Amino acid sequence: MNEWVGRGVLGTFVSDRAGLDREFEARLRDSSGLAFGVAFGVLRNREDAEEVAQDAFARAFHRFHQLRDREAFRAWLTRMTWRLAIDRWRSDRRRTAREQATVTDHDSINTEQLVVDRERSHAVWQAIDRLPDKLRIVLVLSAIDGHDTREVARLLDIPEGTVKSRMFVARKTLAEQLRWMKS
Amino acid sequence: MDEELNRAIDRALDELSAVRPAPDFLPRLRAHVERAARLEAPIRWWIPFSASATAVVAGVIVASLFRAPPVGHSTRSVEAPAATAVPALAPNAAETPGLIVTRQIAVGAASLPRQRRLPTVAATIDPDAVLVPPGQLAAIGRLLDAINDGDDQAASAVRKLDVGTAIEIAPIQIDPVIVPVIKASKESSLW
Numbered sequence: 001m002n003e004w005v006g007r008g009v010l011g012t013f014v015s016d017r018a019g020l021d022r023e024f025e026a027r028l029r030d031s032s033g034l035a036f037g038v039a040f041g042v043l044r045n046r047e048d049a050e051e052v053a054q055d056a057f058a059r060a061f062h063r064f065h066q067l068r069d070r071e072a073f074r075a076w077l078t079r080m081t082w083r084l085a086i087d088r089w090r091s092d093r094r095r096t097a098r099e100q101a102t103v104t105d106h107d108s109i110n111t112e113q114l115v116v117d118r119e120r121s122h123a124v125w126q127a128i129d130r131l132p133d134k135l136r137i138v139l140v141l142s143a144i145d146g147h148d149t150r151e152v153a154r155l156l157d158i159p160e161g162t163v164k165s166r167m168f169v170a171r172k173t174l175a176e177q178l179r180w181m182k183s
Numbered sequence: 184m185d186e187e188l189n190r191a192i193d194r195a196l197d198e199l200s201a202v203r204p205a206p207d208f209l210p211r212l213r214a215h216v217e218r219a220a221r222l223e224a225p226i227r228w229w230i231p232f233s234a235s236a237t238a239v240v241a242g243v244i245v246a247s248l249f250r251a252p253p254v255g256h257s258t259r260s261v262e263a264p265a266a267t268a269v270p271a272l273a274p275n276a277a278e279t280p281g282l283i284v285t286r287q288i289a290v291g292a293a294s295l296p297r298q299r300r301l302p303t304v305a306a307t308i309d310p311d312a313v314l315v316p317p318g319q320l321a322a323i324g325r326l327l328d329a330i331n332d333g334d335d336q337a338a339s340a341v342r343k344l345d346v347g348t349a350i351e352i353a354p355i356q357i358d359p360v361i362v363p364v365i366k367a368s369k370e371s372s373l374w
Contacts, residue, residue: 036204050204054212056221124195143196175188
């Protein structure tokens with residue numbers, strides 16, 4: 001952290017800003033994965049997600065001194081990243097080459113099963129993309145870093161009950177849209 | 184909800200937690216923030232600079248608006264030679280400088296806007312100038328007009344004047360006004 005502050009431009013700012021930079025550095029280390037995950041949940045492309053996360057952090061740095069409750073940084077960053085990612089997702093026409101990362105054990109299944117899984121995953125994500133933003137972000141955040149209902153509620157600044165109901169409605173909507181999979 | 188469908192959804196969502204950014208993401212993220220901060224730094228310097236420049240310009244404009252008007256504008260009539268001001272009186276100018284100067288003040292003041300006229304004349308009045316009460320100004324104006332029109336009687340009256348000598352004007356006699364006595368009525372009352 002000292003290397004970052006002392007070497008970088010942030011560290012060359014006036015002294016009263018040094019503390020702010022150190023604090024931001026700590027937040028950056030802590031929340032970089034979250035910003036990437038949120039962006040990836042929308043864009044599902046690693047490079048795009050990294051760019052959006054970088055933009056979100058750059059924006060957060062500029063406005064960090066305006067943030068009164070520093071403990072709300074992750075929620076603040078989540079909302080900022082989500083908005084940037086959604087804007088990019090809506091305007092980006094190059095989403096054809098989406099990265100399909102899978103966690104399945106490739107050694108234990110055959111190629112045919114792998115193709116079926118990818119098709120299903122692709123269909124599920126298409127259905128998630130069609131969800132309203134309120135339902136979509138709940139699903140995405142719950143899938144990142146093992147966030148539980150309480151953490152998702154904290155990030156979105158909404159009650160836990162609201163998170164649970166939105167999760168239920170989101171899954172129900174997905175099931176209706178993916179009913180063809182059962183056959 | 185069908186279990187198989189549920190598993191498909193869970194599997195798709197699990198992809199999110201499985202995907203990690205590239206190993207060099209954090210250094211690149213720091214570099215990006217540094218770059219953004221560097222780009223923003225000149226802007227931050229320009230904001231106070233342009234704000235202070237704007238404030239200075241605004242201050243100059245306000246000061247010029249509220250500053251007193253130039254002294255020469257209203258004192259020009261006071262300090263102007265009498266002969267130049269009223270050419271028709273050139274031969275007698277030395278004898279009646281006060282009248283001519285006062286007339287010039289009245290004419291000059293009348294042509295000025297009211298707001299700027301009063302304080303400026305009061306502040307720059309010549310101590311040697313003869314001040315004429317406002318009630319007599321119109322009479323003196325008529326006298327000067329008569330002289331300019333070639334009225335010999337008026338000119339000779341002015342010539343006879345000695346500077347510093349008071350002019351006596353016969354008092355005007357006003358007959359007493361007779362007011363009829365009104366008898367008060369016992370029956371009527373205002374209240």
